[in-house]
Amino acid sequence: MAFFQHEGLELHYIDEGPRDGFPVMLVHGFASSILVNWQEPGWVDTLTKAGLRVIAFDHRGHGKSAKPHDASFYTPRAMASDADALLEHLNLERAVFFGYSMGARVSAYAALHYQSRVAALVLGGLGYGLIDGVGDWDPIAEALLAPSLADVTDERGRMFRSFADRTRSDRLALAACISTSREEPSADEVATITVPVLIGVGTRDDIAGSAQKLANLMPNAHAFDIAGRDHMLAVGDRTFKAEVLRFLNENGFTLAD
Template structure:
């Protein structure tokens, strides 16, 4: 167990009673430093995405307190099994409950993959709570919108090979890791077609792996928004997370620098 993950999580209670697990790490951070909220993607958790990859350590070393959260249905959070429990607005409200519980008035946000859709919902709900956003591994196309839910269900429940190979590529590792099939299906149905949108007054940076097909169209979207854009050389959707290039780009952005590196 790494030092950042030691100890039990804290819990924020969502409006429907769901308990959302989070941790606060403030090692060496000044009392007035703005926290960084880290939001993971589908079929992952804060430990896997942000702690084991060194993100919490790097941000703390830069003097920033960090709030990590396990989205509902993931990690140590409660896991409802109905699709409406995973509507974007519901997950966005979960993040707001975490910020309130942690006493964080405003945060910078770094999100990855599907987590960006959740942050978009938070930004719609409470834009005044967000100072800046880093959109990692995401673009205008929402992955689940192109999936046939019946195909996904047949693969998860019956191990039937899907016509869309991406379904098996994404869900296979999650199932092997012991994810609950009912929760996976609920998240897919609830989040399918969710928007990627950040209000224009919020500083935004896109970061994508050079070999990652998931954020297709992200560079054009960044240009349209007037946002920064960084490509991480030689990395795919998973390996981008461990890149020092990614961390350095984010740290520079959080310090107020711009970024526009193709």
């Protein structure tokens, strides 16, 4: 396993695919990991077979990375700085950033604060919720801190607690993360993102907000409806994979035949 150091934290990452392929930085969602968000749904295989170099890291507090319990470690800008540090570690100048859910928020912050690093954006599982929020997540924090799943009555809280239990996550780290990772950029800030952007949201996703409304803010953004998928199932959808490959090809990133 490969690790790099940033801000005193040891962070796990992967670097797969052809060395001469254009880099794609995969940024996973809350309570997830490289394995759950990108490897198991087939994204790493899909992108490397298309001739792309795939880089991904486990967020602080997640997967095989360090798990501080201090909420100050988990702002979107702090987590975006991990992606910047990983590119520096690998001596890479730029990458396409592909984030899902919380990872989409982190990727948007990378585009705002590390502009030279971001060649294009793919935002999955997050539409206009990037700006106006994705609802009340306090019940999720409470669910993560509950003694057991049986003690959780909130529906969304049960969904995320069950997911955290299945992935054997550090629930104290996740509760700290959720308290500060929801920081939202303004519409005016998002409107300054000029790189090509693809926004994919499931038509049954009741968390993400409108993909089209978010796309309308940016001069070079396109919305894609992931038909019949909710927030948890959209990430691995085959039509979403096809659309991401089309987007990357259309914007000049080298793909295999």
